[in-house]
Each structure stands twice: as C-alpha cells, then as structure tokens.
Amino acid sequence: MSEKVILALDQGTTSSRAILFDRRGENRGLAQKDFRQLFPQPGWVEHDPREIWESQIGVARELVAKAAAEGLEVAGLGITNQRETTLVWERASGAPIYNAIVWQDRRTAGDCDALRAAGHVDTIRQKTGLVVDAYFAATKLKWILDHVPDARARAERGELCFGTVDTWLVWNLTGGARFITDASNASRTMLFNIHTLDWDEDLLALFEIPRAMLAEVRESSEVYGTTAANIFPSPVPIAGIAGDQHAALFGQLCLSPGMVKNTYGTGCFLMMNTGAQPVLSENKLLTTIAWTLGGEVSYALEGSVFIGGAAIQWLRDGLGIIDRAEEVNALAASVADSGGVVFVPALTGLAAPHWDAYARGTILGITRGTTAGHIARATLEGIALQVCDIVKAMEADAGARCAELRVDGGASASDLLMQIQCDLLGFKTKRPKTLETTALGAAYLAGLALGLWSGVAEIQTQWSVERDFVPQMLREQADTISRTWQKAVARSRDWVGE
Numbered sequence: 001m002s003e004k005v006i007l008a009l010d011q012g013t014t015s016s017r018a019i020l021f022d023r024r025g026e027n028r029g030l031a032q033k034d035f036r037q038l039f040p041q042p043g044w045v046e047h048d049p050r051e052i053w054e055s056q057i058g059v060a061r062e063l064v065a066k067a068a069a070e071g072l073e074v075a076g077l078g079i080t081n082q083r084e085t086t087l088v089w090e091r092a093s094g095a096p097i098y099n100a101i102v103w104q105d106r107r108t109a110g111d112c113d114a115l116r117a118a119g120h121v122d123t124i125r126q127k128t129g130l131v132v133d134a135y136f137a138a139t140k141l142k143w144i145l146d147h148v149p150d151a152r153a154r155a156e157r158g159e160l161c162f163g164t165v166d167t168w169l170v171w172n173l174t175g176g177a178r179f180i181t182d183a184s185n186a187s188r189t190m191l192f193n194i195h196t197l198d199w200d201e202d203l204l205a206l207f208e209i210p211r212a213m214l215a216e217v218r219e220s221s222e223v224y225g226t227t228a229a230n231i232f233p234s235p236v237p238i239a240g241i242a243g244d245q246h247a248a249l250f251g252q253l254c255l256s257p258g259m260v261k262n263t264y265g266t267g268c269f270l271m272m273n274t275g276a277q278p279v280l281s282e283n284k285l286l287t288t289i290a291w292t293l294g295g296e297v298s299y300a301l302e303g304s305v306f307i308g309g310a311a312i313q314w315l316r317d318g319l320g321i322i323d324r325a326e327e328v329n330a331l332a333a334s335v336a337d338s339g340g341v342v343f344v345p346a347l348t349g350l351a352a353p354h355w356d357a358y359a360r361g362t363i364l365g366i367t368r369g370t371t372a373g374h375i376a377r378a379t380l381e382g383i384a385l386q387v388c389d390i391v392k393a394m395e396a397d398a399g400a401r402c403a404e405l406r407v408d409g410g411a412s413a414s415d416l417l418m419q420i421q422c423d424l425l426g427f428k429t430k431r432p433k434t435l436e437t438t439a440l441g442a443a444y445l446a447g448l449a450l451g452l453w454s455g456v457a458e459i460q461t462q463w464s465v466e467r468d469f470v471p472q473m474l475r476e477q478a479d480t481i482s483r484t485w486q487k488a489v490a491r492s493r494d495w496v497g498e
C-alpha cells in the first residue's frame with residue numbers, strides 16, 4: 001500500500017505555495033510561484049484573480065506529479081490563504097468582474113472614517129470582533145458593488161459571487177460545484193457574526209450586500225467535495241480550509257487557551273488561542289474565530305501588523321541598501337545597536353493597536369554618524385517593537401503574562417531578529433523545526449477530516465523546537481528602547497491627510 005500524504009495549498013500575499021506533508025508532519029516536497037502585485041493608485045493593492053488561481057494550480061499540479069513519481073498517494077488537500085482579500089465573479093461563467101482587492105489596500109479608509117463618525121464602531125465590534133478598518137472585506141466589497149457598472153443589480157439578481165481567496169480556489173478546484181468558505185475566513189469579512197456563526201443581516205444591510213452573493217460557511221475541517229475531473233489525474237478530496245494565520249496557530253499546535261504564536265511574513269500576525277469563548281478586546285485587538293472543528297468553535301485574539309518583513313523588502317527595493325532580504329542580518333549585526341535611530345515602519349499606516357490609516361513610515365534620530373547598519377538594525381527593532389506593543393495589549397486583555405512565544409514565517413529565519421524580539425519581550429521565543437506551520441496547519445485540518453490522524457492528540461506530539469531564544473538584554477535597556485519607540489510612534493501618526 002502506498003504512503004499517504006496531504007497536499008497543502010498556501011495562497012499567500014506574494015506567492016502561491018504547495019507542500020506535501022506525510023503522517024509525521026514532515027515536509028515531502030514544496031513548490032512556490034510568485035505572482036504580480038498591482039498598485040494602480042497610491043494606497044491601492046490588487047491581484048489578478050486568474051494569476052492567483054493559475055499560480056496556485058500550477059504548483060499544486062507540480063506536487064501531485066511529484067507525489068505520483070515517488071509512489072505517494074495524495075489522500076486529500078487543505079487550503080490556507082491570505083485573508084480579507086476580496087473577489088467578485090460571475091456565477092455563470094466564473095469570470096471575475098474586478099481585480100482582487102488585497103487586504104493591504106487602503107482605498108476605503110475614508111468610508112471607514114464615515115462608519116466611525118456615524119457611530120457603528122460598537123455594533124461592528126460586538127458582532128464581528130473587528131475594529132472598523134479598510135483592512136477587512138466589507139468596505140472593499142461595497143466599493144466593488146458601487147464602482148463596477150451594474151454590479152449591485154447583478155448581485156441582487158444572484159448573478160455574482162463574493163469570495164475570499166479560499167472560496168475562489170474551491171470554486172475553481174470544483175469547477176463551480178462548491179461555493180463555500182470556512183468560519184475563520186468568514187470572520188475576517190466584517191459581515192459575519194462570530195457568535196451566531198452566520199452572515200449578519202444588520203451588517204449586510206449596513207454595507208448594502210445582497211445575501212445571494214455570499215458563500216455557505218462550513219467547518220474548517222470536513223470533506224467538502226472532490227476536485228473536478230480536469231484538475232488532477234484523479235479526483236482529490238478537499239477537506240480543510242482556514243485563513244493563513246489561523247492555520248499557523250493550528251500548525252504551531254497552539255491548541256490550548258493562552259498559547260501564542262507570531263508569524264513574521266509580509267506583515268506580522270500575533271494570535272492567542274482563547275478557547276471556546278470569544279474575548280472582546282479592550283485594547284484594539286481583534287477577536288476572531290480560530291477554527292471550527294468537530295462541531296466546536298475555538299476563538300482567538302489577534303494583533304495584526306501591516307508591515308513586518310515588508311520593511312526589509314523596502315530596504316532592498318526602496319532604499320537599495322541590501323540586495324537580498326537575508327543580507328539585512330549581516331548589515332544589522334555590523335553595529336552594536338541602532339545608534340539612537342528609530343524606524344517606525346508604518347509604510348501603509350499602523351494596524352493594531354493603533355489603527356491609524358494616516359500614519360506613515362518615520363525614521364528618527366539620524367546623525368552624521370548614522371550608517372546603513374544602524375538603519376538595518378532599527379528596521380529589525382521596528383518589526384520587533386510593533387510585536388511588543390501587541391503582546392502588551394494581549395496581556396492586558398487576557399489578564400495574564402505571556403510565558404513564551406512560538407514563531408514562524410519567512411523572517412523568523414533571522415536569528416538576529418528573533419534575539420532582538422526575545423530581548424525586548426523579556427521571555428522565551430521558540431522557533432520550531434518546521435517553519436511552514438501555515439501549510440502544516442491546513443494539512444492537519446484536512447488530514448483530521450480524512451482520518452489520516454485519529455485526533456488532535458496524535459498530532460500534538462509533532463511540534464518540536466529548533467531553537468530556544470532566551471533574553472540577554474538588561475530590562476532597563478529594553479525599557480529605554482521601548483520608551484523611545486513610543487515617542488517615535490506618536491510622531492509617525494496622523495501624518496497624511498484624509
């Protein structure tokens with residue numbers, strides 16, 4: 001009998017990846033394809049929905065072929081995806097009516113100001129767990145219905161489908177036979193009630209969204225259907241769906257309340273499992289559905305940072321002081337400290353806990369002695385300090401101190417960034433052997449539904465640490481850096497006009 005593997009599809013902001021995982025949670029093959037980022041106007045970010053699909057199916061097919069060549073049986077697939085990114089397509093033809101509006105897109109910041117001014121903040125927070133911000137899908141979807149000719153009338157007639165990226169992928173994988181999402185993705189739309197687990201009629205009315213264009217909301221781990229005949233040489237069951245940060249929390253096996261992970265990708269996303277009860281934040285964090293599994297809902301608190309590893313990309317592409325992302329580490333290590341330089345990487349505004357769409361990137365404390373090394377070090381510190389602000393807010397909401405942080409994502413490969421993070425937090429930072437935790441989480445969710453694992457107890461033993469970082473900095477020094485950072489954040493805020 002051939003060995004079974006699960007195919008995880010990880011549709012991220014900058015690339016589509018596919019990874020094969022075996023029953024031990026080991027990576028048995030990876031393929032990745034970048035796709036275009038479209039910036040039609042300042043503050044706008046779009047993707048071509050066809051490129052999302054074609055890049056994702058391309059890498060998936062590559063791995064299905066690899067599995068066949070190696071005698072592995074693809075028992076099923078799980079999907080994890082960039083969240084909030086908003087797509088609308090024709091039900092009859094599957095053709096998109098507009099580009100995907102990406103989570104980073106700020107075009108609806110003014111609409112969010114209007115919602116706040118009209119007093120909708122508390123209702124939205126109570127129902128969805130979210131703060132009012134252009135980050136989420138609702139205002140993006142409304143924008144498409146308001147700006148694409150005839151779109152709202154067509155949506156009302158049931159001719160259009162709205163989906164987050166998971167929905168778009170499942171639709172295409174099944175040849176339009178399944179129009180579904182999972183509760184974790186739905187909880188990022190600002191249209192979904194995280195208590196009733198249904199689309200919320202009041203919010204649909206507020207954003208003028210016809211219910212006919214919404215997908216059916218399913219659990220994060222169940223067999224939804226199989227791939228259509230033309231997708232792979234033989235049909236593959238689709239059995240898991242979760243937003244990427246939720247899948248990473250699962251893949252890090254943060255399955256008990258109080259466990260925390262942070263993913264250092266384009267942005268940084270810190271999530272704490274809060275168990276069966278939603279915790280409404282008093283500190284501008286998000287309450288979100290972690291996943292739904294076996295008829296039970298798990299909730300999480302989340303702090304989102306828009307610019308994490310993207311700040312390093314800016315050093316490469318904007319400033320040109322490095323050629324490759326990993327070179328930031330040697331450059332930052334060439335100096336003992338940032339020499340008083342502070343970089344607030346608010347390049348697309350500030351997310352949690354500030355939620356200031358009008359903040360902008362700010363570099364302060366430059367002297368004649370400042371070198372590229374100091375800027376590089378300040379960049380790593382700026383990423384870590386944003387995470388510290390979120391940890392503080394999360395500790396206040398949870399009423400308990402964090403004991404350790406599990407890390408993952410591309411930039412967590414940086415030993416220096418992880419040491420800086422640990423020094424500033426003052427507690428253990430643990431990097432697991434598998435950094436592909438997002439994809440692994442999707443594979444676990446699918447494999448559980450398919451019976452590849454008997455239950456979470458079986459996978460719980462699969463997490464193992466690659467490196468434990470322990471604090472080395474004196475607390476007074478960390479406190480001084482933190483105080484200077486707060487001053488710099490204040491100066492970065494409310495910088496550009498509405």
Ligand SMILES: Nc1ncnc2c1ncn2[C@@H]1O[C@H](COP(=O)(O)OP(=O)(O)O)[C@@H](O)[C@H]1O
Nearest residue numbers: 012014265266309310312325326409410411414
């Ligand atoms: N060795 C490294 N040191 C520091 N940063 C890195 C390193 N490798 C990758 N990065 C950063 O990690 C980010 C990519 O992480 P990834 O998890 O692939 O992102 P995403 O899923 O958001 O596309 C990039 O922003 C890059 O700058």
Ligand SMILES: O=P(O)(O)OC[C@H](O)CO
Nearest residue numbers: 012013082083103265266
């Ligand atoms: O694609 P990533 O890894 O940058 O994650 C994007 C997040 O899901 C946005 O909320």
